[in-house]
């Protein structure tokens with residue numbers, strides 16, 4: 001992709017955010033106190049969706065740090081499903097917990113910091129060339145691996161040339177059938193989805209993009225247009241989001257809006273993710289999870305065709 005480097009327009013300070021919202025004292029305190037752990041990071045597109053005058057706005061709660069994030073509970077370790085990830089890391093950047101399927105932790109950096117995120121204490125870094133090669137080497141050697149999930153962080157963050165390289169290498173592995181990218185990039189930075197970027201992604205079909213909408217208002221016109229264009233390019237869109245509390249309760253869940261925008265509800269993540277203040281009471285959450293699973297059941301089939309041969313590098 002012509003060595004293009006992308007510079008993201010990110011809000012990290014109180015002063016920058018004040019252009020979009022009238023901050024409360026509690027929000028200012030949250031921004032200040034959470035800085036050492038997970039600093040505020042919001043894209044200008046997302047900041048434009050925030051309600052300037054309503055401190056209870058769910059999108060504000062998703063984006064603006066809160067001191068509640070700093071509360072620790074005695075059983076934090078016991079309920080942390082992710083603390084043992086290291087056990088499943090055969091090489092850096094790979095998590096191989098389930099048969100046939102691996103997570104490729106492509107980067108831990110994101111366009112913005114979602115305040116519920118369970119990866120909040122990871123340092124932002126991207127696999128450099130040598131470590132990425134090692135991780136891809138592991139995928140090549142393990143013929144049982146059918147499904148590679150690019151995750152992070154946000155794999156769409158950063159230099160698209162590097163992502164193209166990684167997708168190419170993985171797509172050329174004969175036993176890998178499905179590549180998925182989990183991302184909130186369409187939500188945070190719809191402007192990065194140029195025709196060139198979408199064309200690049202479409203070379204690697206069958207490619208699944210897992211969107212992660214939390215709230216219906218995240219489906220702005222710009223975002224819906226990106227989903228349309230991705231879908232037109234043959235990229236399968238699936239929605240997988242956490243069930244959170246306080247962000248969705250007042251305005252409903254995003255499934256209907258997401259389905260209308262072309263991303264099929266796939267599954268919802270319950271309770272084990274993120275800061276405790278964002279968890280929903282289990283009964284309510286389970287009920288919703290079941291409803292969502294029913295709606296999604298049987299609606300989606302992945303088409304398994306390799307198309308790396310369409311990539312220009314194959315002709316070199």
Ligand code: SF4
Pocket residue numbers: 109110111112113114117118119152153154183184
């Ligand atoms: S939820 Fe995803 S996009 Fe948001 S901060 Fe966590 S890893 Fe990044």
